[in-house]
Structure formats: C-alpha cells, structure tokens
Amino acid sequence: MVEAKFQPGDRVKVMKAYPLGHIRTPYYIRGCSGVVERICGAFPNPEELAQMRSGLPAQPLYRVRFAQADVWPDYRGGRGDTIDVEIFQHWLDRE
C-alpha cells in the first residue's frame, strides 16, 4: 500500500493530464484545486486493473471538495456550492 501523502484539510491540485486508458478522474476536474475532505482508504489502481494487472500497491483514495465557482467559470448558484470527487493520490499535487 502506498502511504497517504495528504490529510483532510490539505489543499491539492488535480493534474491536468490526458493519458489514454480507463481513467477515473473526470475531465472536468483536471487542473482544478480543492481541499481534501477525507481519506477513503487505499484501493487497487483502476487504471492497472483495467489492463488485467493487480493494481497493487493500493493507491490512497481521497474525497476532494471543490468550490463550484472554481470548477465552472459560468456557475450560477450559491457561492458556497461545492462538488466532491473521489481522486486517487497519483492524480494529486500539493498546492
């Protein structure tokens, strides 16, 4: 299992990368910055599982909370509105 680098409350930025394959990081959230809401645990890497490999060592998975106004420039709604997305550690950089 890969050790968790981030803690709840840490500010993180999602990598803006476009690799091919089975990627569980949605396009719309790539390049966005948010705050770690919780550590969900560690799970086999789905990008590797999709290639019939073990996905080990397990990767820490986080729920990251983003402000909607940061994700969608034209967002209409409350300033406090948020979106939570589960993101694997190897997609996150410290901000």
Next chain:
Amino acid sequence: MSELGKYAPLTYFQLMEVSLRELLVEKGVVSNAEVDAVAADMKSRGPERGARVVARAWTDPAYKKRLLADGTAACEELGLDVPALRLVVVENTPEVHNVIVCTLCSCYPRMLLGLPPDWYKSSNYRKRVVREPRAVLAEFGTRIPDSVTIRVHDSTADMRYMVLPMRPAGTEGWSEERLAGIVTRDSMVGVALAQAS
C-alpha cells in the same frame, strides 16, 4: 419481452450481453441458473432497504452518528448485507442539500436502493447535475433556496453515496416503520425531499 409478442431487434448492447452470456455458459464459466439467480436477486432489492436505514437514523440520534461516521458498519448493524460497498452517508440539513451522481458511469448504492432509474444513468443527468444542480433539481420539482449550500457528490471510484434526507415536519411521534414509508428513492439520491404525506 412484451406478452403480445411484438418484435423489436436487439440493441447493440443487448446483443453484446446475450453473446457474452451465451459464451460464458457454453464454456462452463457460469450456468444459466446462476445468471438467473443473480438477476432475480438484483431485481428483488429496492429502496425500502435504504428507507429502513433513514428511518432508524431519524429516530435514534446515536445510530445517526454512527451512520454518518461509517455507513457500511451502520448498515450491517441493521442486518443489511452491503458487500463490496463502502458507503458514505451525507446528511441534508437546513443549510446544506446533497445530491448524488456518477458522471463516469452509473455507480449507485444498489444494495440499499436497488437498480438505478434510467434518468440516473442518462448522460443528460450526469452531465448537467454537476454544473447546474439547481436547475436540474428544479426540473424534479425540488427548489432549493440560494441561501442553502448544494453539495454534489460524484461517485467516481470505490465509494457509494446515500443522502440522509431531512425528517419532514409533522412526523413527530411516528413509528420507525411509518417513517420508512415516506422515504423515497429520489430523496435518498437527493433529487427530492422527504414529504410527510
């Protein structure tokens, strides 16, 4: 298949499912009986399981606390078997309204809510609820005031989400069973509110 025997050609995905299933049976990987049993089991599960969890949380504050801390363990406490499900329960309050989506596919807490409705799997819902949740909720008849924060939860990986709706006014003194009767599937996805009538 309709009882009138109306013919409709298989769609691309239906054809793929039939082909794959027949191959797996032919090669002895699974039997038809096993496939039927799993399909019957999936169809037999409905949102009443989730409703039981919500009703318990409404009537037992200590249970609610445990449910919000560890959804999977709290379901097991009620004898609800939730294999392969890491459940995160998010609570609606007068200040915060939660709504669930899976933008990448159709991840859904099936063990508690049964099979997902078609709209949950539609690309329309999946694309729009993340960027204009208030407009989408309004189309479901759920108008959330601007003063209430909306939290969208995108189930992109190994967690599954369920909304704990607010207990409606006018249900004071109701039994757990009666309360469970007003907890709808849509209120546990977050596109509707639980209503007393």
